[in-house]
Amino acid sequence: MARITTTLLAFGVATMLVLTGCGDDDDGGAAEAPAGEAAEEADDNGSAPAEADSELDLCSLLEVAEIEAEFGTQGPVLEGQEELSQCTWEVGEDQSELGTGTVHVFVQEIPEAVSAEDTFAEQRASYADAVEIDGLGDAAYYEAAGTSVNVRSGDRIWFVQAAFLPEVPDTQAKLENLAAAVEGRL
Numbered sequence: 001m002a003r004i005t006t007t008l009l010a011f012g013v014a015t016m017l018v019l020t021g022c023g024d025d026d027d028g029g030a031a032e033a034p035a036g037e038a039a040e041e042a043d044d045n046g047s048a049p050a051e052a053d054s055e056l057d058l059c060s061l062l063e064v065a066e067i068e069a070e071f072g073t074q075g076p077v078l079e080g081q082e083e084l085s086q087c088t089w090e091v092g093e094d095q096s097e098l099g100t101g102t103v104h105v106f107v108q109e110i111p112e113a114v115s116a117e118d119t120f121a122e123q124r125a126s127y128a129d130a131v132e133i134d135g136l137g138d139a140a141y142y143e144a145a146g147t148s149v150n151v152r153s154g155d156r157i158w159f160v161q162a163a164f165l166p167e168v169p170d171t172q173a174k175l176e177n178l179a180a181a182v183e184g185r186l
Contacts, residue, residue: 058087061105061182062160067091070174074099074164091164101164105182110155120152131172136179142172149175153186 059080067077067089075092082088085106092100110116117138124130124141130150133140137153148161149172160179162171 056107056186058082058085058105058107061087061107061185062089062103062178063181064089066178066181067103070177071101071103071162071164071168074101074168077103080105098165101162101168103178104161104163105158106161107156107158107186110157112155116152116155116157120150120157123150123157133176136176136183140179142175144172147171147175149179151179151183153183156186158182158186 059082062080064077064079071077071091078090080087080089085108087105089103090100091103094100095102110119120139124139127141127143127145129144130141131144133142133149136149137151140149140151142149146161147163147167148159150157150159160175160182162168162175164171168174
């Protein structure tokens with residue numbers, strides 16, 4: 001189970017990094033403001049720039065009770081653990097047992113130089129099995145192979161993913177419910 005979870009996680013993070021051009025320095029070497037200064041500055045509308053969201057507590061985007069309401073029959077839900085731009089909740093006492101799994105929330109702030117709308121559309125186009133979802137963010141879809149609900153809200157692309165073996169019935173509906181909770185906290 002851990003191997004599948006790690007593979008799905010690595011795939012999701014790698015996809016987001018590739019699609020957002022992480023590590024690509026197209027600014028011609030211009031110096032960047034230190035993170036502390038960026039958080040203090042404001043744009044013309046008075047809102048903080050994207051860098052200010054780097055302090056987002058990803059594990060506060062879902063509550064254990066919400067995950068238990070959707071996947072609790074699979075076992076107890078442990079508190080979320082944040083690492084690598086995501087939070088992961090383990091569901092079930094022994095992750096080596098069939099029926100246990102994980103729920104992940106990943107949030108990526110898209111740099112101003114990149115179009116979040118175009119990035120999301122390119123990502124969506126890479127999944128032939130994607131099912132459009134109305135009512136979440138600016139655009140959303142369910143991706144069955146990765147069992148994830150992927151959402152674009154402004155300059156953010158984020159997803160809620162479940163990894164269970166065997167797959168839990170009604171995973172799409174359960175993830176949509178969790179995605180709605182996340183959206184309300186972003």
